Amino acid sequence: MERKRLRNILITLFVLALLILGFWFGSGYLKDRRSAGEDIEKIKDLQRVLEMEPAFDTAEAEETVLPEPEEEAVVVIIETPAPEEKIERHITDEHTVKKGESFSLITGFYWEDIFLWPDLYIRNRMHSDDPDLIYPDEIITIYNRLGRGEDFSTKETSEILEAYLEVYRIYKKLGDRKNNSVWSLLWCAARYDHDFLDKYRDRIDPEDRAMAQKYIDEQGFLD
Numbered sequence: 001m002e003r004k005r006l007r008n009i010l011i012t013l014f015v016l017a018l019l020i021l022g023f024w025f026g027s028g029y030l031k032d033r034r035s036a037g038e039d040i041e042k043i044k045d046l047q048r049v050l051e052m053e054p055a056f057d058t059a060e061a062e063e064t065v066l067p068e069p070e071e072e073a074v075v076v077i078i079e080t081p082a083p084e085e086k087i088e089r090h091i092t093d094e095h096t097v098k099k100g101e102s103f104s105l106i107t108g109f110y111w112e113d114i115f116l117w118p119d120l121y122i123r124n125r126m127h128s129d130d131p132d133l134i135y136p137d138e139i140i141t142i143y144n145r146l147g148r149g150e151d152f153s154t155k156e157t158s159e160i161l162e163a164y165l166e167v168y169r170i171y172k173k174l175g176d177r178k179n180n181s182v183w184s185l186l187w188c189a190a191r192y193d194h195d196f197l198d199k200y201r202d203r204i205d206p207e208d209r210a211m212a213q214k215y216i217d218e219q220g221f222l223d
Contacts, residue, residue, distance in 0.1 A: 087146070087156060088144075089123075089143045090143065090144055092142050092144050093110065094139055095140045097135065097138040101134065102132070103117040103121050103134065104117040111145040115191060115192075115222065116146065118163040118164045118166070118167040119159070120140070120142070122166050123143055126140075129170070129174070131171070132178075132181060164189040165189075168208075171185065183212050184215075186208060186215075187216060187219075188222055191221050191223055194221060
């Protein structure tokens, strides 16, 4: 009886020991499986993140359009035209004509340039209508001259040539007898602008232009 009871106790203890061992090993195995499963899930989550947000997408980089560099501002400089030159003329002296004098001679005396005489002539009123003829004791009003030496501004040159054209017009009124004076006058005018005959061709008779050009071709400009 006692032996049977002892055997039952031992069997019970053995079964309990097996159960305890099974539980211990089972819980460790499950724990390891759970840990391994958790690690696998973390790796999968990381892979999903990497797939969704790659660190560098080459396709996207190829499609990315870089902004074009800004164009440099173009600076437009507008040149302001120089103010129109003003030429002021004023009386500086008076001259009493002496026998044998001419406008070119008087001009050379006061202005040191005999070729400027048409500019002096048109500023005076003489007794004769012929620019080549002046009388003793006539009074010629002297003005400040244009230019300095041989230097003349564009406006000064234009004013000189206008004086030449005015004297040319006066000569033409006097008829063919003044032809030599006409041709010499045009030749002298060309010294201030070598293109004079072409620039003012619409105000000069073609025959007069031709003769003046002949003077230039044969004698050159009066520089």
